[in-house]
Amino acid sequence: MEAIRGRIAGRKLVAGSRLPSVRVQAQTMGVSVSTVVEAYDRLVAEGVIRSHPGAGFYVSGSPAPLSLAEVAPKRARSVDPLWISRQSLEARQGTLMPGCGWLPSSWMFEAGIRRALRTLARGESADLVDYGSPLGFEALRQILSRRLLTYGVEAPAGQILLTESGTQAIDLVCRLLLEPGDTVLVDDPCYFNFHALLKAHRAKAVGVPYTPAGPDLDAFAAALRDHAPRLYITNSAIHNPTGAVLSPAIAHQLLKLAEAADIVIVEDDIFADFEDVPAPRLAAFDGLARVIQIGSFSKALSAAVRCGYIAARPDWIDNLADLKIATSFGGGRLASEILASALTDGSYRRHMEAVRWRLADAREKVIRRLAPLGIEPWMRPPAGMFLWCRLPGEQDAADLARACLEHGVILAPGNAFSLSQSARSFLRFNVAQCDDERVFQVLGMVL
Template structure:
C-alpha cells in the first residue's frame, strides 16, 4: 500500500461507518494534516470517495461538528474550525500519513516530510538532483588554519568577507553593482525577508504582494500585522493597472515580489514590465524587495529589478538552498548603504551572526566556478524534465496557464484543485492546489507542478481520473 493510502471503511465492524469516517477526519485534524480553515469534501464527493451513502457522510460530519472540530458555512461547505478544543485522544504516529497542503505551515511540513517521488507539489528539487560531493569537497578545501579560526569565532556580523566578495562578483554577472559592504549574509533567503519585514515595516503598514504568491510570506506579513494588497500575477509580471490603483489608494511601503521564475507560476518579468514597475515605485514612493531565490535556475540574461534600479529602491534577496543544499541555510541580501545598519543590528539581535564555516564553504564553491557548473547542469536537466512533463500533461488533456519554465509549472486542472487534493492524498500523492498560493484563499482550477517530481505517468493518469470524476459529478443535477 502506498504511503498515505487509507484502507476502506470496514462494513460489519463494531464501529458504525459514520463513526469510522468521522474518526478518519478527526485523526487528520489532530495530526494537523488538516489545519484550521481547510475545506472538507462535499457530502456527495465524500460519499463517492469512501463508498458510503450521503446519509453516512452527514452523520460523520455531524459528529465532527459536535466534537468542535468542524463548522458548516452556508452555501460553502464544511471547514475545519479556526479554533478548537484540545483533542481528547492522543495523536497517533505520523509514520504512514502524508501532509495535506492547506496553509503555510502545512507547506513547510510537506517540504520536511515528503517523499519526492510522490510529491508533484513539492517546492524544492529532490535530494538526488543536488551534488553532495560538491559540498564535501568545499568543506575539505577549507585549509586547517582557516577552519580553526572560523570555528572558534562568531565571525563578521555582516557575513564572511570572502563570501561577500564572491557574491559581489556573482551580482556583477547579473548586472547588479553591489560592493561587499552592501551585502549582508543571512541564515537563508527566508531569514533575509524576515529581517526586512522587521526593520522596514510597522504594524498597520500596507504591502503589495504577488497573487498567486508564496504562502509563507503571506503568513509572516500577516503575523507582523501588515495589510496585504494582492496584485494579480500574469505571464509577463504583475497587473500594473491593479498595482497602480492599490498604490494610489493605500500608499504601500513595499512590494514583495519574485520577478524571476516566480513561485508558483514559473513566469519571469519581462523588460518592459520591469521598467514600468520601477516608474510606479518612484511615482508612489514604495520600495521593492526582489526575491531571487530561484535565480540560479534561470538564464543570467533575464532582467533583474536591482540591476535596472541600481539598488536605489530595490533590495535584492537570494540564497543557495534551492540549488546547493537546504541544510546549510546560507542566504544574503544586497541593499543601499543606508539600509544596512538597521538590517545588521536586527541580525545581531536575532542570532548574533550566521555560520562562518558554511559561508566560507559557499565562497569556495563560487570562487572556483563549481557552483556555476552545477547550476548549468541543473538547468539542462530541468529542461529535459519540462519536456517530459509537458508530454505527460498533454497526453491526459491538461493545459498550462503559460509555458512552464524553471522548476514550476502552473497547471489548469479544469476543476477545483482543493477538491482534487483530497482524493490524490488518499492515493498517496502530495499536491499543491492554487488556493494555497492565494492571499485570499480563493479556490480555482490551477495548481503548482514541480517539474522534477512529476514525471511518473501514474500520477497523471490518476489526476485525469480524479478530475473527470469531480467534473462529471459536478455536472450531475
C-alpha cells in the first residue's frame, strides 16, 4: 500500500493509470498474491484506486499533489535536501547550524539595509505600493550591468531581468527551456536545491564529478554523448559545496564541448561578492550566447530582502519577462529599490572586505579545530564560507547528522549534494556558523 501511495504522490502513477496486475505486482515485490489482493482491496476502500471488474485496478480521482519527498528514495529522506533546508529554516533559538548555507545575521549588511529603508520611507509613495515593471527596477539593472562588466560579462540593462530570488531565476529558466523528461547536467556534488528544483520540473538530473578545477571533462563529454542534455547548471566562482574555483583552461574546454553539443549553461554566481580575486566566468568567455548568468544578494546583503537577476541574450530575456508576469506578475519593486540603495552605499564595499577577512580567518580556525577529530578538508578553498570535508574511517555522515541533531547541531551530509550518492563520508561546513565551541564538542562526542 505504501509503495502504491508513494508512486502516486511522486506522480509516477497519475489519475487513470492502470496498476500492474495482482500477479505481476506479487512477482515484482516478492510477496504472495493474497497480500497484493488485500492491499488493493484496502486501497479501493480508501478511494485511492478503483476496480474495473475484468479490466484491473486504476488510480482514482484527480492527480495527487506533487510530493517532492516521495520522488526521492525513502532511504535518503532523513537527510535529503528539503530536510536539511527545513531543519535550518525552522531551527529554534539556540540551535547551532554549521550545515546551513548562509551567514549569521550579525554578519549581514544590516546597517545599510536600515539606511535604505529610511531613504525609501521618505520617498515617493509609488516606491512603497506599486508593482514593478516587467524587467524590474531600471536603476538596479544599471548597477548590475556595471558590476557584471567588472567580471568581463557584457550585459546592458536591457539584457537583465530582476527576479524574486536566485531560486526563482533558475525556476524561470527551467520553465523557458525544459520539458518534462528533459535531461539536465549538474555537478556532483552540487548545491542540493538544484536537485529539488529539477524534480519539481520533472527533469532528469545527471551528475558530473567535480574536481578542484571544475567539472571532470571526460565525464562531462560522456554525459553529453550518452544523455543528450538540454541544460548544465553550475557555479563558476565559488562552488557550492566544495569551495573550488573553475580554472580558465577547464572553462574554455567546457564551452567548446557545450557548443558542439548545443547545450545551454546556467551559471549561478550568487557568491560573487565573497571572492578575493575574481574567478573566470563562463558568461564572460561566451558573451551570453549560450550561457545564462543568474545571481542574488541573499547571502551577502540580506536574506529577508529577496531579489535576484537573470542576464541572458535579448530574445530569452523577452520570453522570461512574459513568464515572470505569468507566474509572479509585477515583481518586488520595494526589494529591488532597497538593494539598489544598499549596493550604492559607500560602506557596502568596506563591509564585504571585512566579511571576506572574517571568513578567511574562520576557515583556518575551523580547519584547525576539525583536525584533532580526524575531519579533513577535500581542498582549501581560496574564498567563501564552505569547507567540504571528509570524515575519518569512511563514516556515514547521515548517521552523524542524525546523532548531532539530537544535541541541537544541524549538519549537511554529503549525499544530500551528490546524485551518485558517492559522498557518504563527506560533510559541508559553513565556517561562519562554527563560532560556538559546542559544535566541536558535539562532533567529538558522537564521532
